[in-house]
Amino acid sequence: MAASIAVIGATGSVGREILMILAEQELAEAADIVALASDRSVGQEASFGEDDELIVRSLKEFDFAGIQYAFFAIDAAETKPYALKAAAAGAMVIDCSPAFRLEPGVPLIVPEVNAAALSGAKKKIVANPSPLAIMIAAVVQPLHAAAHAKRAVVTAMQPVSGLGRSAMDELFNQTRAVFVNDPLKPEHFTKQIAFNVIPHVGDIQKDGETTEEATLAGEARKLIHPDFALTATCVRVPVFIGQSATVTIEFENALSVEAAREHLKRSGITVIDHRADEGYVTPVEVAGDDPVFVSRVREDKSVPHGLTLWCATDNLRKGAALNAVQIFEALQKKKKTH
Template sequence: MGYRVAVVGATGAVGREILKTLAERAFPITEIAALASARSVGQEISFGEKKVLKVQNLETFDFTGWDIALFSPGASVSAVHAPRAAKAGCIVIDNTSQFRMEPDVPLVVPEVNPDALKKAKRGIIANPNCSTIQMVVALKPLHDLFTTRRVVVATYQAVAGAGKEGMDELFIQSRGSFVGDPASPEQFTKQIAFNCIPHIDRFMDDGATKEEWKMAVETRKILDPDISVFATCVRVPVFIGHSEAVVVECEEPVDLERARAVLRDAPGVVLHDKQEDGGYVTPIECVGEDATYVSRLRIDPTVPNGLAFWCVSDNLRKGAALNAVQIAETMIALDLIHPRAH
């Protein structure tokens, strides 16, 4: 028996990826609806190889009788419509930042903390930030083995994290640079083509950006409240695929071979760690893939029990769409959601 599934924000980059992921993974669906704002109503979006969906108006959509809603609009839109869907009895899996830090909303990465789904009392589950997801997937097996206490991470985040508009800006600026067109930043604070910008989201009172704050507080909520995280988040001229250079300080002595062994067996992780030219994974190589790839694993001798690694992941897939779909799959596996009589 299948489920009635609504995809909210279906015309955006993440919404389209959710539809693609649902089809690829043969999620048990009896009916699917693509929802977006009024200006997108009537647009056609592909679902699988043969089916085409017409976009419906989120504002007037009735969630009564629908089982699962996968949200990926802006946070302000989720703030209005996610509670409305949950009140109608629909399980909401929200990709925005709106509910992540609310104490009664689980923040879930299925490979890391699936049992948190049992606490979804409001009918809303939050999908973490894309940069947090790939980091905690890689950290989880190491934390279980060595007990991570501090993480210092520098991210190299693709423009897809800023949506289709961010990708368009990189393309336009890159093309324009070859014909002498001036760069006119709109989505980013400075030129993104052939550049790096150490600024994602707004600045906070302590000088950190909100993206950096998210990585710290979300990691503590998902993995362990006693972990300290210091992040520097950088936007780079890559279309899709986030990269991270991570250094962890552990409570237990770190053994490199044990670390490699546990990462090889970890769900959601692919270890590709060869100490040779090209013996690592780069963001362009992870596009379209489900895994978080870990490379450059090595001891950090400058701190007690230090370990460093490089990880990359497709931020539209594992960083958003795939994680949301996996949450729904895990809820089914844990017998937490059942198709309602329609």
């Protein structure tokens, strides 16, 4: 059987997770998939399930004719020309990079939030939101449907895996260096990341926001509502996998803590919220799990109708690869109904 799915960036963190999830959920067979990457990775093996290994081929040399779905998990600069090439050859592109997220005519999709927007795919490209936007949208949307969310203030704690394997290695090496009293040399981060937090994710713009913070606000408007206002502070923390955030939401209408918990549960959010020691989730506990978790739901007494909550999810699974695979499933379902 000729390959009908391409995974671009198959040796990277997100690409490996996409292959793992496709195999776990039995959504494809090894014969259906081609693994692609840059020339430096050509010839390497990429695992597909427990038994199959795919030989990585060159993205530069690949002809996308016959490919039905192409998952892109490489950086934005590399993505754009190859994604357009794949789409022109007839493939439906599911892009995990920032390349198309805010582009008009390209749906930005969290399936449980706005799967209906897939009908607006004019360029055979669907954008997978940023890990942070996926988590925020999954939490805010069911509450917005209940009480009309007007504004959110977000403080996001983002793990080093968002920058890839080499950034994870830097955290590991710096942590070890602290214990043996070796000099620390920041490479991927502007300051020491071990035993520290850095309020700087993305590039700092003239207005003081970072690109990550500004883009999150744009993604939230596209995912939740055009008038939804969001301001964020994004902080890189010494965590390998698992993102988290405090989210304070102001609503048009009243919404109790108890009702908010029920709306979240019904939407598929895992609520672990006990007002006691250990009655909440942390990033280390959500790594490797699929759901978005919410804890510490409480009233924000500074506004008439406000709630504050804590949320966390695995940034490589629901925050990236799993959401991309769920988009793939939604596209297949849509195709069957037409």
